[in-house]
Amino acid sequence: MTTFSEFNLEPKVLQAITELGFEEATPIQSKSIPLALGGSDLIGQAQTGTGKTAAFGIPLISKIDRADEKIRALIMAPTRELAIQVAEEIEKLSRFKGIRTLPIYGGQDIVRQIRALKKKPQVIIGTPGRLLDHINRKTIKLEDVQTVVLDEADEMLDMGFMEDIQSILKQVPDERQTMLFSATMPPNIQKLAQQFLKNPEHVSVIPKQVSAPLIDQSYIEVPERQKFDALSRLLDMESPELAIVFGRTKRRVDELAEALQKRGYSADGLHGDLSQNQRDAVMRKFRDGSIDVLVATDVAARGLDVSGVTHVVNFDLPQDPESYVHRIGRTGRAGKEGAAYSFVTPREIDHLHFIERVTRHRIPRKPLPTLAEAIEGKQRVTAERLLEIVQDGELNEYKGIAIQMLEQYDSVQLLSAALKLLTGDKKDATIELTPEDPIRAKRRKPDVRSSGRKPSGGYGGNRSGGYNRSGSGSSNRGGYNSGGRKEGGYNRDRDRDRKPRSYSSNNSAGNNSNNNSGERRPRREDSSFE
Numbered sequence: 001m002t003t004f005s006e007f008n009l010e011p012k013v014l015q016a017i018t019e020l021g022f023e024e025a026t027p028i029q030s031k032s033i034p035l036a037l038g039g040s041d042l043i044g045q046a047q048t049g050t051g052k053t054a055a056f057g058i059p060l061i062s063k064i065d066r067a068d069e070k071i072r073a074l075i076m077a078p079t080r081e082l083a084i085q086v087a088e089e090i091e092k093l094s095r096f097k098g099i100r101t102l103p104i105y106g107g108q109d110i111v112r113q114i115r116a117l118k119k120k121p122q123v124i125i126g127t128p129g130r131l132l133d134h135i136n137r138k139t140i141k142l143e144d145v146q147t148v149v150l151d152e153a154d155e156m157l158d159m160g161f162m163e164d165i166q167s168i169l170k171q172v173p174d175e176r177q178t179m180l181f182s183a184t185m186p187p188n189i190q191k192l193a194q195q196f197l198k199n200p201e202h203v204s205v206i207p208k209q210v211s212a213p214l215i216d217q218s219y220i221e222v223p224e225r226q227k228f229d230a231l232s233r234l235l236d237m238e239s240p241e242l243a244i245v246f247g248r249t250k251r252r253v254d255e256l257a258e259a260l261q262k263r264g265y266s267a268d269g270l271h272g273d274l275s276q277n278q279r280d281a282v283m284r285k286f287r288d289g290s291i292d293v294l295v296a297t298d299v300a301a302r303g304l305d306v307s308g309v310t311h312v313v314n315f316d317l318p319q320d321p322e323s324y325v326h327r328i329g330r331t332g333r334a335g336k337e338g339a340a341y342s343f344v345t346p347r348e349i350d351h352l353h354f355i356e357r358v359t360r361h362r363i364p365r366k367p368l369p370t371l372a373e374a375i376e377g378k379q380r381v382t383a384e385r386l387l388e389i390v391q392d393g394e395l396n397e398y399k400g401i402a403i404q405m406l407e408q409y410d411s412v413q414l415l416s417a418a419l420k421l422l423t424g425d426k427k428d429a430t431i432e433l434t435p436e437d438p439i440r441a442k443r444r445k446p447d448v449r450s451s452g453r454k455p456s457g458g459y460g461g462n463r464s465g466g467y468n469r470s471g472s473g474s475s476n477r478g479g480y481n482s483g484g485r486k487e488g489g490y491n492r493d494r495d496r497d498r499k500p501r502s503y504s505s506n507n508s509a510g511n512n513s514n515n516n517s518g519e520r521r522p523r524r525e526d527s528s529f530e
């Protein structure tokens with residue numbers, strides 16, 4: 001166990017860490033922080049939800065002087081929502097120190113950003129496209145930057161940001177510290193590392209499996225046409241606190257969200273064809289619990305940190321094993337447990353095995369939930385809800401009619417009728433989803449780690465991944481977020497506000513009113529928006 005006081009941090013940073021409720025450093029933090037404070041370049045890999053943001057954030061802010069008026073640190077993230085999230089975390093960590101941070105991402109008024117830049121932020125957290133825009137306009141100058149971080153480095157590569165990153169880093173002095181972080185490090189990350197890092201230290205906190213240890217993973221074999229019934233049975237049986245359901249395409253997400261709503265679930269969809277305002281609204285609802293099920297494309301796969309997500313469902317299997325790892329990593333974060341279910345059609349079993357091989361984790365099969373299990377689950381939740389109302393009291397105005405009814409009817413029958421009413425079954429709604437083609441298995445070397453080096457440590461059987469945070473351990477949704485404070489108001493999505501490349505001529509970005517968007521290569525369907 002490492003406490004933060006062992007790192008010789010200045011009191012104001014320690015105070016902020018305490019305020020955030022972090023009691024001990026997670027393994028990636030205890031390994032990275034001393035190295036990063038010492039100035040080394042770093043490649044940091046650790047499972048999803050294990051605090052990589054603070055692992056680079058704490059040393060980064062430690063080196064900045066409050067009185068400085070220059071940009072001293074640059075963090076790049078693949079999506080605009082991630083940029084906002086990281087900016088918020090850095091801001092919280094530097095609260096008492098008074099460092100100025102600014103997220104710079106597409107989809108936001110550039111004039112507003114230019115105005116904010118005049119306040120002389122020392123830390124910029126940006127998406128490559130918009131950053132380049134500012135560099136070209138000379139509204140951002142990177143000549144004084146000392147630290148560069150690439151968060152989700154492999155995703156930025158995968159999204160074709162390599163050239164943009166190259167152009168941006170040309171503006172940064174060579175005598176800088178550079179750090180790459182991600183939960184997955186496919187072999188091609190070496191290309192990035194060789195170009196941009198100097199004698200990097202590899203910090204890897206990946207025991208045997210790449211995915212987070214607190215996630216109970218399983219798959220359900222189900223024919224394409226029965227997937228929706230399987231999903232509703234699963235949701236009924238498990239009654240998640242919050243669930244994210246991943247669909248392959250934007251159409252799929254729209255259809256699924258609508259179908260779930262028709263069946264009486266409180267669900268909404270998130271994908272790249274929605275406007276920034278719509279996405280903000282959906283995420284706000286998900287964070288404050290006014291919807292329980294977020295249906296999303298891979299847009300929500302990376303970085304999203306919403307506490308209270310107890311379940312992830314891969315309604316469609318993802319193409320890449322990395323995407324699998326990140327999708328399921330939206331649950332089981334910060335020491336909490338989570339469940340991840342993947343629906344696999346009979347023709348996709350090979351692809352599932354491929355994911356198992358690459359992630360080095362066997363995913364056990366579970367049977368399709370039966371109707372009886374689904375009904376039982378639903379009834380249990382309804383009964384729990386009813387009992388909560390009983391406990392809350394304030395039922396006086398209903399008591400008169402209750403007594404009257406009980407004089408005429410049997411109590412068991414009456415209560416059963418009330419439960420039936422409350423359960424609100426909408427089984428009759430007809431649901432038709434457009435079928436998706438099965439994903440075909442790919443061939444690839446089974447390695448999502450970095451350079452094939454031996455992992456230099458692990459959780460050592462610590463199932464919680466080394467977390468300890470004061471006031472946590474409850475199912476309180478705000479628990480891990482800044483000591484119980486709810487964070488709403490933003491969401492994360494990919495940023496595509498870069499100049500369209502040659503392959504981007506058929507951009508069908510729909511109603512992106514506030515985006516001047518380009519495209520990435522169409523590896524995943526929801527990658528051609530913004």
Ligand SMILES: Nc1ncnc2c1ncn2[C@@H]1O[C@H](COP(=O)(O)OP(=O)(O)OP(=O)(O)O)[C@@H](O)[C@H]1O
Pocket residue numbers: 021022023024025026029046047048049050051052053054182183302303304305329333334467468469480481482
């Ligand atoms: N030492 C700590 N103790 C308790 N909670 C922590 C600690 N460090 C970070 N956290 C919290 O854990 C959550 C996950 O952290 P973070 O988002 O940095 O994970 P990550 O490793 O970057 O995950 P991903 O790979 O999905 O991006 C956050 O809510 C963060 O505030």
Ligand SMILES: [Mg+2]
Pocket residue numbers: 052053151303
């Ligand atoms: Mg992260």
